[in-house]
Amino acid sequence: xxxxxxxxxxxxxxxxxxxxxxxxxxxxxxxxxxxxxxxxxxxxxxxxxxxxxxxxxxxxxxxxxxxxxxxxxxxxxxxxxxxxxxxxxxxxxxxxxxxxxxxxxxxxxxxxxxxxxxxxxxxxxxxxxxxxxxxxxxxxxxxxxxxxxxxxxxxxxxxxxxxxxxxxxxxxxxxxxxxxxxxxxxxxxxxxxxxxxxxxxxxxxxxxxxxxxxxxxxxxxxxxxxxxxxxxxxxxxxxxxxxxxxxxxxxxxxxxxxxxxxxxxxxxxxxxxxxxxxxxxxxxxxxxxxxxxxxxxxxxxxxxxxxxxxxxxxxxxxxxxxxxxxxxxxxxxxxxxxxxxxxxxxxxxxxxxxxxxxxxxxxxxxxxxxxxx
Amino acid sequence: xxxxxxxxxxxxxxxxxxxxxxxxxxxxxxxxxxxxxxxxxxxxxxxxxxxxxxxxxxxxxxxxxxxxxxxxxxxxxxxxxxxxxxxxxxxxxxxxxxxxxxxxxxxxxxxxxxxxxxxxxxxxxxxxxxxxxxxxxxxxxxxxxxxxxxxxxxxxxxxxxxxxxxxxxxxxxxxxxxxxxxxxxxxxxxxxxxxxxxxxxxxxxxxxxxxxxxxxxxxxxxxxxxxxxxxxxxxxxxxxxxxxxxxxxxxxxxxxxxxxxxxxxxxxxxxxxxxxxxxxxxxxxxxxxxxxxxxxxxxxxxxxxxxxxxxxxxxxxxxxxxxxxxxxxxxxxxxxxxxxxxxxxxxxxxxxxxxxxxxxxxxxxxxxxxxxxxxxxxxxxxxxxxxxxxxxxxxxx
Numbered sequence: 001x002x003x004x005x006x007x008x009x010x011x012x013x014x015x016x017x018x019x020x021x022x023x024x025x026x027x028x029x030x031x032x033x034x035x036x037x038x039x040x041x042x043x044x045x046x047x048x049x050x051x052x053x054x055x056x057x058x059x060x061x062x063x064x065x066x067x068x069x070x071x072x073x074x075x076x077x078x079x080x081x082x083x084x085x086x087x088x089x090x091x092x093x094x095x096x097x098x099x100x101x102x103x104x105x106x107x108x109x110x111x112x113x114x115x116x117x118x119x120x121x122x123x124x125x126x127x128x129x130x131x132x133x134x135x136x137x138x139x140x141x142x143x144x145x146x147x148x149x150x151x152x153x154x155x156x157x158x159x160x161x162x163x164x165x166x167x168x169x170x171x172x173x174x175x176x177x178x179x180x181x182x183x184x185x186x187x188x189x190x191x192x193x194x195x196x197x198x199x200x201x202x203x204x205x206x207x208x209x210x211x212x213x214x215x216x217x218x219x220x221x222x223x224x225x226x227x228x229x230x231x232x233x234x235x236x237x238x239x240x241x242x243x244x245x246x247x248x249x250x251x252x253x254x255x256x257x258x259x260x261x262x263x264x265x266x267x268x269x270x271x272x273x274x275x276x277x278x279x280x281x282x283x284x285x286x287x288x289x290x291x292x293x294x295x296x297x298x299x300x301x302x303x304x305x306x307x308x309x310x311x312x313x314x315x316x317x318x319x320x321x322x323x324x325x326x327x328x329x330x331x332x333x334x335x336x337x338x339x340x341x342x343x344x345x346x347x348x349x350x351x352x353x354x355x356x357x358x359x360x361x362x363x364x365x366x367x368x369x370x371x372x373x
Numbered sequence: 374x375x376x377x378x379x380x381x382x383x384x385x386x387x388x389x390x391x392x393x394x395x396x397x398x399x400x401x402x403x404x405x406x407x408x409x410x411x412x413x414x415x416x417x418x419x420x421x422x423x424x425x426x427x428x429x430x431x432x433x434x435x436x437x438x439x440x441x442x443x444x445x446x447x448x449x450x451x452x453x454x455x456x457x458x459x460x461x462x463x464x465x466x467x468x469x470x471x472x473x474x475x476x477x478x479x480x481x482x483x484x485x486x487x488x489x490x491x492x493x494x495x496x497x498x499x500x501x502x503x504x505x506x507x508x509x510x511x512x513x514x515x516x517x518x519x520x521x522x523x524x525x526x527x528x529x530x531x532x533x534x535x536x537x538x539x540x541x542x543x544x545x546x547x548x549x550x551x552x553x554x555x556x557x558x559x560x561x562x563x564x565x566x567x568x569x570x571x572x573x574x575x576x577x578x579x580x581x582x583x584x585x586x587x588x589x590x591x592x593x594x595x596x597x598x599x600x601x602x603x604x605x606x607x608x609x610x611x612x613x614x615x616x617x618x619x620x621x622x623x624x625x626x627x628x629x630x631x632x633x634x635x636x637x638x639x640x641x642x643x644x645x646x647x648x649x650x651x652x653x654x655x656x657x658x659x660x661x662x663x664x665x666x667x668x669x670x671x672x673x674x675x676x677x678x679x680x681x682x683x684x685x686x687x688x689x690x691x692x693x694x695x696x697x698x699x700x701x702x703x704x705x706x707x708x709x710x711x712x713x714x715x716x717x718x719x720x721x722x723x724x725x726x727x728x729x730x731x732x733x734x735x736x737x738x739x740x741x742x743x744x745x746x747x748x749x750x751x752x753x754x755x756x757x758x759x760x761x762x763x764x765x766x767x768x769x770x
Contacts, residue, residue, distance in 0.1 A: 252750050267753040269739070272746035279745060280684050287664035313657055361653035362646070365634070368656065369643075372630025 003067050003297050012064075013073045015050045019043075020081040026339050032084040033198040033342075037162050039085045044117050053091045054115025056231065058099065061111035068234050072293035075235045076242030076286075079318075082342055084199045086120050086159040088235050093158070094121035096231040097167050100224035101178055101216030110165060110180075121165040124154035124205055125225055132229065132355050134176055134222050139207055141172035141179060148172075148179060148214055149187075150207035158353070160203025161192045167215065168207070175219030179212035187211065197349035199342065229354050230307050234296055236350050237289035237310035240318035243350075244282045247343045251275070251325040254332075271328055278321050285317035305367035312357035312364065318347040382435065384442050391446040394419060399452045409453070410485065416454035417484050421447070423458040430468060430480055432458065463490045466536065466606040467555070470593035475555060479534075491532035492610075493523040493556065493580060494603070498769060501740050503538075504547045504600060505759075505767065508582060510539035510554065512589070512596075517541075519556060519585040525734070529565040529578040532558045536606060537587070538599050543765040545597070550764050553599035553606075555591040562586060571726045610735075625716040631656055633696070636717065637703050651699045658695060662688040683749055687741045690732035697724035 004012070023043045032040050047053050052074055057063020064070075071092065078087060095114050098107055098121075113119030127138025139152035150170055160166070166181040166188075183190055187210035193202040216224060252275055255266030265271050292310035295303040322344035326333040333340040351357060398419070403409045416422045417431055424440045426432025435443070440458065447455045457464060464483040467476060482488045499505040508521025519539055529535070534555045542550035556563075562585030567575040594602040627635035633652045637643040662685060669681035700721035701708045710718040732738045746752040759767040 252752065255752060263756070264753050266746070266750075267755050269743065269746075269755065272750075272752050273739065273742040275750055275752060276687070276742035276745035279750060280688055283665055283668075283681055283684060284661040284688075287668050288661055290668075291664050309657055309660060312653070313661060358650060361650050361657075364657065365649045365653045368631050369634055372634065 003069050004064070009066075009070050009073065012051065012066075012070060013077065016052055016074050016077050019046055019050060019052075020077055020083060024081040024083045026082075026342075029082045029084055029199060029342065038159070038199070038201040039162070043083075044085055047085065047087065048115070048117030053087060053117045054095075055091060056099070057091075057095050057111050057115040058107075061107060061115055063095070063111070063115040068231065068293040068296040071231065071235050072238035072289055075238030076245075076289070079239030079241065079243030079346075080246035082199055082243070082339075082346060086122070086162065086201075088232060088239070089122045089158040090114055090120045090163075092235045093123045093228055093232045094165070094167055096228035097123050097178065097224055098215070100227035101220070102224075103216040106180060106213075106215045113164075119164045120159065120162055121167060122157055122159050122163040123225075123228065124157045124160065124166055124168045125229075126156055126169075127153055128155040128204070130156050130352070131359070137169050137171055137176055139168055139170040141170035141177060141212065143172070148212040150179060150181065150210045150212045153204065153206050155193070155202075155204045156353070157203045157205050159201045160190055160205050161201055166205065168205075168212065169221055169225055170212070172218070176221040176225070177218050178215045178221040178224060180215050181207070181210055181212050185211050195349065197345040199346055200349050230296060230304075232354050233307050233311045233360075234289070234292050236353060237285070237292055237307075237314040240314035240347065240350055241282070241285040241289040243343055243346060244285050244314075244318045244321040247321050247325045247340065248275070248278050248282045250339075251278075251328050254329055258330075265328075274324055274328055278324055281317040281320055285314040288313040302371070305364055305371070308360045308364040308367060311355065312360035315347075315351035315357045315360075319344070319351050322347045382433075382439060384439065387435075387439055387442050388446060391421070391443050394421070395446060395450050395452060399450050401450070401452055403453075412452070413454045414485055416452075417481065421455050422484050423461075423464070424455065425458040426468065430476065431484065457484055460609075462606060462609045463488070463536070465609050466593065466602065469605050470553065470602040471555070472590045472592070474590045475593075479555070488534060489528065489532040489558075491526050491529045491535045491558070491580075493526060493535040493537040495525045496522060497524055501737055503603075504551065505769075506538055506540055506551060507769075508537070508539045509543075510537075510541050510552060510587065512541070515589050517554065517587045517589065517592070519554075519562070519582045519587055521582050523580040523582075524568065524577070526565075526578045526580050527576055529558070529580050530567075534558060534591075535580070538603055540764065541599075542597050544763045546761050547759060547764045547767060548600045549597055551599040551603070552596050553593040553602035554587050555593065556585065556587045557591070560585060571729070572723055625720075633699060633703070636700065640703050640705075640707075640717070642703055642705075648699075648703060651702055655692070655695050655699050658688070658692045662692060683741075683745055686731070686735065687738055687745065690728070690738050690741075693724065693728035693731050697721060697728050700724060 023046060032038065051064040054063035055066045055071060055074060059065040095111065098110060110119065110121060114121050126132045126136045129136045139150050139154055142149050150168060154168060163183055166183050168179045168181050169176055170179055181188060187208045189206040191204045193204055195202050252266065255271050255275060256264050258265045288310040292306040295306040322340065326340045326344065329340060332338050398415060403412055420431055420433050421443060423431055424433045424435040424443050425437060427434055444456045461484065464480060467479060467483065479488060494503060496506050496508060498507055508519065508523060510517040510519045521539065535558050537554040537556040538551050539554065540550050541552040562583050564581040566579045568577045568579050569575050570577065627639060633655060634643065637648055637652060642648050665681045666685055672681065704717055704721055708718050708721050711722060712719065747754055
């Protein structure tokens with residue numbers, strides 16, 4: 001995959017950090033997370049203008065044509081700022097899936113709108129089992145002459161309730177294909193799900209003879225899904241690493257300034273040792289996320305195992321850092337007004353999206369077994 | 374000669390010079406210890422052993438970047454012997470703090486590896502709190518008289534000198550009354566007794582001093598300034614550690630690939646999902662530590678200091694304890710056995726015990742967490758009740 005020159009990458013990262021510092025403050029996050037849409041359309045526009053939304057989209061379709069390295073850096077900033085947006089959903093998962101499917105007609109029709117932010121697309125890849133595996137797909141496709149119709153249910157669809165375009169994985173005959181569905185069409189029912197992470201939007205989508213259009217080749221669907229999921233997992237790993245680092249930062253600051261028994265609590269080994277352990281977690285997550293991005297960008301033979309490693313290491317690290325951070329703060333972080341729980345909610349959601357840590361650990365061992373015979 | 378060597382050297386001219394010298398002299402690989410010694414002597418003579426050092430002491434006064442050029446050229450042909458200005462703990466400590474007389478006597482023999490050395494730091498009453506040493510050195514004319522006890526000393530029996538910290542002033546706070554010596558080991562006042570470890574092995578010794586004698590010229594740094602010299606020595610030691618942990622000792626290989634996967638396959642439990650999860654965790658910890666180390670090195674190359682460097686030892690402790698735990702899990706009841714007929718159990722049990730070598734030795738995990746918390750994260754130190762009082766008033770166990 002492609003990478004931008006280092007100067008461009010750093011300049012881009014700089015504009016992303018500035019935008020988030022100004023437009024995704026804690027107050028912004030708290031305001032936006034209580035809206036139905038779950039994102040701020042003005043900020044979304046600004047993200048598109050600096051090129052973040054179309055980051056991965058080929059320049060032919062109006063994107064920046066960047067790759068995993070840039071994506072990972074952007075997502076570190078997104079995680080630190082707890083940004084509420086469909087960036088991962090539309091700009092990474094859906095755009096990645098379309099590009100992996102390589103359907104020129106669909107790409108020309110959909111990608112420019114995705115890249116400039118005017119169209120939000122999502123991918124419905126798993127049923128209520130939430131496994132993100134081929135056998136977790138609970139939608140069936142039936143050919144009706146030239147046309148296709150979908151039956152069944154998809155769940156855990158990120159930002160399904162605000163999407164203009166659905167890319168749906170469905171089983172037909174003996175393979176999985178991907179279909180484009182208009183969520184406003186007859187036979188499509190989008191039901192928002194209540195989500196523990198208020199900064200995230202998930203939907204359950206039911207299909208009853210829903211009109212669908214095949215994207216890419218028949219039966220080639222799941223390979224493309226895996227490719228898109230690889231990008232999404234690197235993005236999530238970056239978000240987890242960036243989020244974890246931010247939480248550790250404000251927790252260490254608090255430990256320096258909070259005085260009990262006449263001393264800052266960070267001078268006590270009970271707190272200091274937790275902080276030291278969390279630094280190992282945070283730095284390891286950063287290393288894992290960046291390594292996965294680098295291996296994927298380079299098309300390295302171990303890219304797959306690097307992504308699996310990042311997927312579970314970053315997920316576990318982010319949850320642990322957030323959970324321990326609350327304990328280290330004490331009572332103040334048990335209040336709604338303290339941001340620690342917002343990060344813990346994000347960490348717990350991120351740890352399940354596109355496969356839980358145990359799932360990735362299993363795939364990691366399988367990869368290593370395969371590599372060594 | 375010193376003037377010549379002080380002329381500015383470009384990377385290119387330096388590279389040419391090393392290459393030409395290696396082309397003319399290197400005929401390796403080295404076949405014997407005698408050949409190795411002869412080669413190292415040649416490298417020292419040609420001033421490639423310690424290129425960062427001043428010309429006065431067999432060096433060339435090169436910058437770190439230029440010395441790396443030399444090291445790369447040596448590495449390219451597989452020749453050892455350079456880079457001792459980074460790796461030779463003894464010689465670097467001596468250069469930093471030694472008297473002219475001691476340097477003239479020992480620098481070259483230390484670079485040649487002709488002098489046996491050991492560390493005389495820890496005491497039964499001064500482990501984590503190393504500044505609490507109670508071994509004493511009292512000045513008598515042109516020498517010091519040493520009395521007390523040290524522990525955890527490797528290679529003490531074969532050592533010619535020990536790097537010793539001893540108290541020379543009991544009326545000042547603990548860090549300010551310590552001095553640093555090169556103590557001659559072969560004398561009646563020094564007694565070495567092997568110490569048996571929990572693994573059953575004896576790598577370490579106790580060393581007892583009864584009126585042992587140390588010439589005054591063997592004092593490094595000023596009297597009472599030994600804590601500062603020690604910090605220099607510890608920095609060299611830590612940079613050499615990190616990779617120091619040992620693997621299984623049975624010598625019976627589990628075969629190619631990841632050892633835990635091979636072990637589980639051999640034990641017939643590789644399909645057990647619980648075991649697979651645990652294997653993944655341990656391999657991941659190892660890989661993450663390697664990635665952190667690689668990132669730390671990249672940071673250093675760019676000239677920024679890296680917080681990652683100080684995390685390696687703590688991470689390694691966890692890896693070793695976890696690997697031993699998962700080996701035990703894989704073996705199940707078989708892990709209760711030992712002896713040559715049960716090499717897998719032997720390994721799991723040895724590794725279980727030897728993991729403490731890393732989690733206690735060279736600073737316990739707990740001390741390591743203090744260091745990370747204070748020096749990396751900037752958290753305040755705990756108040757030290759013994760810091761500013763005369764050492765003779767400090768409470769002991």
